Amino acid sequence: MNIPSLLQKMHEEKTLSAKQLNYLLDIHKKKLFSVHQELRFSFYAGILLVIAGLGLTIKQYFAQLGDIAIIGSLTAGSLASFIYCFAKGNSYSHKEVASPNIAFDYILFFGCTLYSMDIAYSETQFHVLGNLWNNYLLASFVLFLFLAYRYDNRVVLSLALSTLAAWFGFTVTESRFSFQEYHRLYAIAYSCLTLLIGIFLYRLAVKKHFFDIYLNFATHFLFVALLSGVIHYKLFSLYFLCFLAACVILVLYSLRTKRFLYMLYAIIYGYIGISIVGLDIIRRNTFLVLTYFIVTSLAVIVLIFSLSRKFKENA
Amino acid sequence: MKFCLYTSEQEENIFTRKKAKTWRRSGLITEQQLRIMEECTNPGVSQTNVFFRLLFFVFTCVCASAIIAFVLWLANFNNRVGEATTLIFFSITFYFLAEYLIRNRFFYRYGIEEALSIASMTSLVIGCGLLMDNWRIDNQLAVIIICLLLAISAFWIYLRFGFLYSILISIIALCIIPFQLSLPATGERLFLLFILFLILLISLIFDKPEIADFQKEKTTIIQACLLAAIYVTINLRIFDLAKLYFRDIGINQQPYAGFPPYLYWISYLLTFLIPIGGLYWGIKSRRRMIINVSLLAAFVTLSTNKDYLGLKHSAWDPAIMGLLLIALSILIKRWLTQGPNKTRDGFTAENILKPESHGINLADIGAALTPGFIESQQPVAPTEKFFEGGKSGGGGSSRDF
Incomplete structure (x- = not known):
């Protein structure tokens, strides 16, 4: 049945009001066409491009521009963004608050990024805190976390959590991927801390909708750390036990909340981890390796199939 | 002539259901109305969510590849023809298995039938490639034949199963051909x-x-x-x-x-x-x-x-482009908002249809990568040169201890 005939039928059966019928038909026939998502995207892309352009210009021309001009303009830009947000922002609520306008979220993000650039530039040039420069990151994390909660901004919360990760020593600019023992432990500590903050605020019913962001950050950091431990220590290690426990917990959480993104994470990470250990035991026996992949992939298919059926029945 | 395994009515019902879910998410209809819509549009197919679909696809691909590798390893062929025949045999098997799952289990974008059809197409193309290699067909000609074969098989899969990505594979395969003709x-x-x-x-x-x-x-x-x-x-x-x-x-x-x-x-x-x-x-x-x-x-x-x-x-080119994008967004938004009922010729900047949220989106990921970018763009501070400015000359008298 196509949309117009379904809507018409429902209207005739009096299960759909005339107002709803006309509105939905207008949307369906594209007489009403929203470009909201496109405008949001172009605004966000614009902000990212401005940040990229500023970063590149400062890197290339910092000697010609001078410290005062750079720090002054970055400070002014960031202050202007924050003042705009303080002036225009809606009042705080523990629940989800809609942005006052399409650009608001990204202006706040822009302000936070300019602030980060300002601090990073000042520290790189003047070494004010010397070896303690890392504390800037912690202070930035606190500020961003506050702003994210005050203005209900998911993008700034992501920025806050990645700033915290940077404080723990993780960056995405490393040209060579290496995961030493201390990286593992820091990553585990980071994910536990992130998860604890997320759970704590969730339990307090403060911006419950933010919990997914915490969980995503925590999940990836934890699994990458544990996987690297499994690669290094294989079967007989605490890493493998923790890895299995983490997979089981994530699967249970996914089943309980019916958020299947976490099931995807648990199964993919779990399969990789178990395969690393399994293939290490099998070693170079081609017969066993190929049989392993056939049997395990079939087992996973059967498992997911039964789960998908179960959820369909429950629904 | 209809090739598709699904009827138009089934596909239309699935489409309508998808739209109904979007309306519900956006608060345009009630839960009760959604249920009525779903009752009226039962497509009679088995569907699953996007994450299970992805998992089914990945693990069916792993399984299909492992089975082919296992048989090839067991058979231990000494010639290309044996390997090619095995691959073509599996191609046919996977194809009919995919058809079986749709006809008898009523799978619709379930991941398993998709992976099987892709595995079928891939093994057919590799099998034919091996045969051409065995027959010592000229490389350029072999690539053209393989591309044509891929284009035809992918197009057939699109016609039969309706997978949109397979027609895109078909177009890409056709686009490779001009580069194999030694043209300027x-x-x-x-x-x-x-x-x-x-x-x-x-x-x-x-x-x-x-x-x-x-x-x-x-x-x-x-x-x-x-x-x-x-x-x-x-x-x-x-x-x-x-x-x-x-x-x-x-x-x-x-x-x-x-x-x-x-x-x-x-x-x-x-x-x-x-x-x-x-x-x-x-x-x-x-x-x-x-x-x-x-x-x-x-x-x-x-x-x-x-x-x-x-x-x-110039280094500031991205910034100018960004400012242009922001200015355009603001102008368009304002222009649309100032129209009657916040619309202009049906176009509106209002958020009517909310997209599906899975907990984290691209904007969040972009923001998470920003600190790394900022760190990478920091200029290296000029190091103080010890022998400049007469600091060391004359016994370094001007330098503090």
Whole structure:
């Protein structure tokens, strides 16, 4: 049945009001066409491009521009963004608050990024805190976390959590991927801390909708750390036990909340981890390796199939 | 003649259900109304969520590849013909298994049947490749035959199963052919454009107003992809931009990108005309994908403008482009909001239909990568030179202890 005939039928059966019928038909026939998502995207892309352009210009021309001009303009830009947000922002609520306008979220993000650039530039040039420069990151994390909660901004919360990760020593600019023992432990500590903050605020019913962001950050950091431990220590290690426990917990959480993104994470990470250990035991026996992949992939298919059926029945 | 394993009614019902869910998510209908809509549009197929679909797809691919590898290893063929025959045998098996799952288990975008059909197509192409290698067919000819075979098999899968990505695979396979004909660069591009325009023309012919909504959506996506492919073929400086992104700033631009000057300037003109034309077409026919692709093409046109004119890129170019995007967004938003009922000719900046949320989105990921970018863009502080400024000269009397 196509949309117009379904809507018409429902209207005739009096299960759909005339107002709803006309509105939905207008949307369906594209007489009403929203470009909201496109405008949001172009605004966000614009902000990212401005940040990229500023970063590149400062890197290339910092000697010609001078410290005062750079720090002054970055400070002014960031202050202007924050003042705009303080002036225009809606009042705080523990629940989800809609942005006052399409650009608001990204202006706040822009302000936070300019602030980060300002601090990073000042520290790189003047070494004010010397070896303690890392504390800037912690202070930035606190500020961003506050702003994210005050203005209900998911993008700034992501920025806050990645700033915290940077404080723990993780960056995405490393040209060579290496995961030493201390990286593992820091990553585990980071994910536990992130998860604890997320759970704590969730339990307090403060911006419950933010919990997914915490969980995503925590999940990836934890699994990458544990996987690297499994690669290094294989079967007989605490890493493998923790890895299995983490997979089981994530699967249970996914089943309980019916958020299947976490099931995807648990199964993919779990399969990789178990395969690393399994293939290490099998070693170079081609017969066993190929049989392993056939049997395990079939087992996973059967498992997911039964789960998908179960959820369909429950629904 | 109908090739598809699903009826039009089934596909239309699935499409309607999808729209109904979006309306519910956006608060336009009640839960009760959604239930009524779902009762009226039972497609009679088995579906699953996107995450399970992805898992099914990945693990079926792993399983299919492992089975083929296992049989090849067990058989231990000493010739290409044996390997090729095995692959073709599996190709046929996987194909009929996919058909069986749809006919008997009523799978619809379940992941398993998709992986089986892709595995079938891949093993057929590899099997035929091995056969051609065995028969010592000229490499260039072999690649052309393989591309044709891939295009035909992918197109058949699209017709039979309706997987949109398989028609895109088919188009990509066809697009490789002009580069195997030892033509000059101009000939290659013109032949490629001929193929793309031909496919676009065919899709426009079949794109009639009376076709079902689900088909309209599919056609729009195909046309948007073709528009993007035509644009990429026409823009002769697009790869220079890619090189710039990978920091290959030292590249010396070839004059006229290695093409005759008249073609170069025609292509320059077309890089402006295609986005404008696409935007006009998209706005007139209200096709979101066409509008988005045209806007993206316009963005690339502005980014490659300096390359076309032989000018050097500046560090602040992205910032100017960003400011332009922001200004345009604000202007369009304001213009739309000031219209009657916050609309202009049906276009509105209001958030009517909310997209599905899975907990984290691209904007969040972009923000998470920002600290890394900021760190990478920090200039190296000039180190104090010890022997400058007379600090060490004269016993270094001016330097503090």
